[in-house]
Amino acid sequence: MAPEKGVNGLEGIILTFQGINALRQHINRDIRIHVIIKHSGDSPNTIPDYASAHLYVRTPSMPMLEEIYSKIKDIIKGAELATGATSKVTQVANTYANKIPHKVEYPEAQTPIQSGASTDFGNVS
Numbered sequence: 176m177a178p179e180k181g182v183n184g185l186e187g188i189i190l191t192f193q194g195i196n197a198l199r200q201h202i203n204r205d206i207r208i209h210v211i212i213k214h215s216g217d218s219p220n221t222i223p224d225y226a227s228a229h230l231y232v233r234t235p236s237m238p239m240l241e242e243i244y245s246k247i248k249d250i251i252k253g254a255e256l257a258t259g260a261t262s263k264v265t266q267v268a269n270t271y272a273n274k275i276p277h278k279v280e281y282p283e284a285q286t287p288i289q290s291g292a293s294t295d296f297g298n299v300s
Contacts, residue, residue: 184226185215187260191228194250206243207233236273 195208210230216223232247234240244266251262 178222181222182224182259183222184260185212185223187254187258187262188212188215188226188228190254190257191251194253195230195247198246198250202243203234203239205235206239208243208247209233231267234273240270 192210195210199208208230209232210228212226212228214225214227216226230247232240232243234243248264251264254260255262
């Protein structure tokens, strides 16, 4: 009955999406950021106090991943400040490292062509 007293969790997610979209034009073209809304409320006529999203980032190297992850956390913090919502960011443990050819053993090895697909091969290469 008093929407002005509520905090809209979905607005925080929407601002996060918009911030990520604004970031896209300023990042390396090899970086991929995938985002979906997992929960956006229970009824269209109420302020959703809880919303959730799932995102993952793919980059050619771990330093690039750390840099973009930091920027995304800043975007999320900005959405919190703008809406009054709070966030809980959970980083999943399945981070895949980039491939680094071992040129001492295989001097003819070249930097592999990036296909855009994901692999866990870098964790063991």
